[in-house]
Amino acid sequence: MTAWADLVGVALLGTRRRAPDLGALPLAVRELAGARTEPADALLTAGALLTAYRRAGWVPESAAEPLPVAETDKRPYLPDAARERLARLLTASRPELLAEWLGVVAEKGLRVPPERLPALAEAARAKPVLRGPVALIAGPAGRWLAGLNPEWRFLTAASPEPGTDAWRFGSPAQRRSWLAVALVADPDGARAAFTASWDSEPAEVRATVLELLGEHLRAEDEPFLEAALGDRAASVRQQASALLARVPGSALGRRMAERLRPLIRVDGDVLEVEVPDGDTRWLRQVVAATPPEFWAEFGSPAELVRMAVSGAPASVLREGWTVVAVRHRDTRWAKALFDADPGRADAGTLIQVLSPPERAKVLARLIRQARPEAVARLVVDLPAPWPPEVGTVLLDWLAGREDTRAVAHAAVTIARTVPPQCLGHPLATTAPEPGSAPWRRALAETLNFRREMYEELA
Numbered sequence: 001m002t003a004w005a006d007l008v009g010v011a012l013l014g015t016r017r018r019a020p021d022l023g024a025l026p027l028a029v030r031e032l033a034g035a036r037t038e039p040a041d042a043l044l045t046a047g048a049l050l051t052a053y054r055r056a057g058w059v060p061e062s063a064a065e066p067l068p069v070a071e072t073d074k075r076p077y078l079p080d081a082a083r084e085r086l087a088r089l090l091t092a093s094r095p096e097l098l099a100e101w102l103g104v105v106a107e108k109g110l111r112v113p114p115e116r117l118p119a120l121a122e123a124a125r126a127k128p129v130l131r132g133p134v135a136l137i138a139g140p141a142g143r144w145l146a147g148l149n150p151e152w153r154f155l156t157a158a159s160p161e162p163g164t165d166a167w168r169f170g171s172p173a174q175r176r177s178w179l180a181v182a183l184v185a186d187p188d189g190a191r192a193a194f195t196a197s198w199d200s201e202p203a204e205v206r207a208t209v210l211e212l213l214g215e216h217l218r219a220e221d222e223p224f225l226e227a228a229l230g231d232r233a234a235s236v237r238q239q240a241s242a243l244l245a246r247v248p249g250s251a252l253g254r255r256m257a258e259r260l261r262p263l264i265r266v267d268g269d270v271l272e273v274e275v276p277d278g279d280t281r282w283l284r285q286v287v288a289a290t291p292p293e294f295w296a297e298f299g300s301p302a303e304l305v306r307m308a309v310s311g312a313p314a315s316v317l318r319e320g321w322t323v324v325a326v327r328h329r330d331t332r333w334a335k336a337l338f339d340a341d342p343g344r345a346d347a348g349t350l351i352q353v354l355s356p357p358e359r360a361k362v363l364a365r366l367i368r369q370a371r372p373e374a375v376a377r378l379v380v381d382l383p384a385p386w387p388p389e390v391g392t393v394l395l396d397w398l399a400g401r402e403d404t405r406a407v408a409h410a411a412v413t414i415a416r417t418v419p420p421q422c423l424g425h426p427l428a429t430t431a432p433e434p435g436s437a438p439w440r441r442a443l444a445e446t447l448n449f450r451r452e453m454y455e456e457l458a
Contacts, residue, residue, distance in 0.1 A: 015039035070144035075111035081456040095127045102133035104457050114141045121152040167193045183216045203233035210239040245289045256290040273312040280316045287320025292330045301336035348381025356387030364393050376410040391418035395425045408439035415446035423451040
């Protein structure tokens with residue numbers, strides 16, 4: 001037990017039950033504390049002196065190795081107003097605003113005062129969602145700090161890594177970061193790296209590879225994805241199948257179309273479907289994996305979604321078509337499905353296929369027809385970033401709503417997610433009336449905070 005721990009133990013138990021062990025104290029402290037005759041006096045004296053001794057009562061090391069110096073950071077510092085805002089953000093417990101602020105700082109190529117980096121690193125250690133943004137803005141000083149504190153190793157995630165060493169030997173964050181960059185800068189090298197280690201990677205890494213590959217898919221990836229259809233992990237097989245369905249003219253798409261063709265017939269306004277063994281789950285998967293061009297011989301998307309369906313539930317076909325529309329970003333199918341069922345439960349997923357003006361138009365129509373509870377659910381499901389048209393439609397909707405729990409719930413997401421182009425909206429520039437509901441005051445506060453934040457960093 002250390003001398004300090006012993007003193008704390010005695011203080012907790014009381015000096016009547018246990019006397020302090022002054023012999024364990026440093027000589028200078030022991031001499032002064034030992035001069036006290038009362039045990040309690042000796043304990044308090046020892047505690048006070050040992051506190052000072054631990055802070056300053058030692059001879060500085062003379063042979064210590066100096067710390068390495070961080071690389072020079074040539075980025076310009078933040079404006080003064082932004083520095084003050086960072087101090088407020090670090091104590092505000094609003095990680096979503098801090099993440100947005102960090103993203104803007106990184107985009108502007110600005111430098112955070114180094115004395116704030118430890119607090120930022122600690123915030124990111126506690127909130128993983130902040131690790132990527134903090135690593136981006138930390139720069140050379142962040143990498144220097146990561147060398148001193150292993151708990152801040154995530155600060156090196158954005159550091160440039162030559163060759164494939166980061167992929168072979170890096171942490172999961174470093175490997176993901178390297179692959180995301182390499183798929184853009186050196187697509188062939190990136191593919192060679194993950195292909196070489198594919199068989200020995202755990203399932204979560206193979207899934208990560210496919211997730212990142214999906215953003216840079218090429219027709220040449222088909223053989224690799226075909227091989228992944230036989231992967232030992234079901235999640236990897238499903239991802240590979242979803243990616244193959246997006247490859248134009250893929251063998252998988254042709255196989256699915258060949259299976260589906262003899263099962264589909266059109267008789268007037270009726271779409272007749274034959275389901276082998278009544279397996280609707282199989283039908284949904286085959287429809288989802290079949291290219292959208294297959295359906296041209298049976299009618300346009302608008303015609304097909306309006307047809308009566310016999311032989312299978314219409315919902316099964318529509319679920320499969322929805323997957324097709326999202327995978328292939330097919331706006332014709334997306335618009336047809338919305339027109340057929342404006343209040344559909346998966347509107348948040350399907351709406352991302354539409355162009356920003358069409359998205360705003362569909363959204364405006366939906367929120368005119370839907371109950372506030374449905375709009376609140378839709379707002380949460382809408383994928384970010386939102387285009388300005390969508391942000392404006394939702395702020396206009398909020399401005400005209402009564403105070404209900406659903407509206408207040410939607411306002412939280414809308415305040416955080418509307419793009420900066422919408423921060424000139426009257427809700428962001430006009431103070432709420434006295435006595436307004438708490439959600440209106442919170443909405444105005446968040447929008448104002450974000451507007452000022454962008455102005456300071458402009």
